[in-house]
Amino acid sequence: QITLKESGPTLVKPTQTLTLAxxxxxxxxxxxxxxxxxxxxxxxxxxxxxxxxxxxDDKRYNPSLETRVSITKDTSKDQVVLTMTNVDPVDxxxxxxxxxxxxxxxxxxxxxxxxxxxxxxxx
Amino acid sequence: xxxxxxxxxxxxxxxxxRVTITCRASQEIGTSLAWYQQKPGKAPKLLIYAASSLHSxxxxxxxxxxxxxxxxxxxxxxxxxxxATYHCQQAKKFPLTFGGGTKVEIK
Numbered sequence: 001q002i003t004l005k006e007s008g009p010t011l012v013k014p015t016q017t018l019t020l021a022x023x024x025x026x027x028x029x030x031x032x033x034x035x036x037x038x039x040x041x042x043x044x045x046x047x048x049x050x051x052x053x054x055x056x057d058d059k060r061y062n063p064s065l066e067t068r069v070s071i072t073k074d075t076s077k078d079q080v081v082l083t084m085t086n087v088d089p090v091d092x093x094x095x096x097x098x099x100x101x102x103x104x105x106x107x108x109x110x111x112x113x114x115x116x117x118x119x120x121x122x123x
Numbered sequence: 124x125x126x127x128x129x130x131x132x133x134x135x136x137x138x139x140x141r142v143t144i145t146c147r148a149s150q151e152i153g154t155s156l157a158w159y160q161q162k163p164g165k166a167p168k169l170l171i172y173a174a175s176s177l178h179s180x181x182x183x184x185x186x187x188x189x190x191x192x193x194x195x196x197x198x199x200x201x202x203x204x205x206x207a208t209y210h211c212q213q214a215k216k217f218p219l220t221f222g223g224g225t226k227v228e229i230k
Binding site: 037039046047048049052060061062063064096098105106107108109110111112113114115116 | 124155157165166167168169172173176178210212214215217218219220221222223224
């Protein structure tokens with residue numbers, strides 16, 4: 001059974017760096033073609049994809065955030081970490097990590113999601 | 124970036140109704156489209172992948188169709204647990220993009 005869970009601060013101040021961890025189980029992120037993505041959702045708004053990492057360590061970023069966001073994986077801990085620098089109140093959102101399954105029919109969609117963690121950016 | 128436009132943004136329907144939601148991509152994406160259901164305070168759940176394939180455990184009253192730029196999600200007969208917000212997502216190209224969501228409300 002695949003599970004993911006996000007963890008990190010609930011409140012950060014503007015200009016600070018946000019670090020979120022996604023701890024997963026039920027799959028290996030050493031498998032090429034498997035991946036983990038980060039997606040966020042500001043209160044009452046649409047979903048926004050942030051970053052993605054494949055099992056072979058290939059990484060993709062949303063160009064609108066690319067200069068501020070970094071994604072890494074630690075397979076020994078079964079974790080994926082998202083770092084976002086210089087946060088602003090507009091970054092207030094629920095942040096989700098999600099699993100991309102193996103297979104040609106799943107180029108980049110997500111079959112299992114974490115519960116999400118609400119991060120508020122405020123002084 | 125590929126823009127995903129969902130319509131309507133909200134729909135009021137009664138139990139037993141057939142509901143259809145549309146998602147249009149700004150460029151051709153083949154069948155690389157997923158649909159998710161999200162209830163308040165919860166994470167999205169995958170319903171449909173590859174435009175028309177039902178994810179494991181999803182009831183057969185949900186179906187997806189389309190290819191290219193135009194896609195639909197249909198709920199054949201609305202049940203109480205189907206009142207939620209539905210999102211489409213293109214999985215063809217990075218950056219991955221989502222539609223604005225369609226809220227299915229009780230009439």
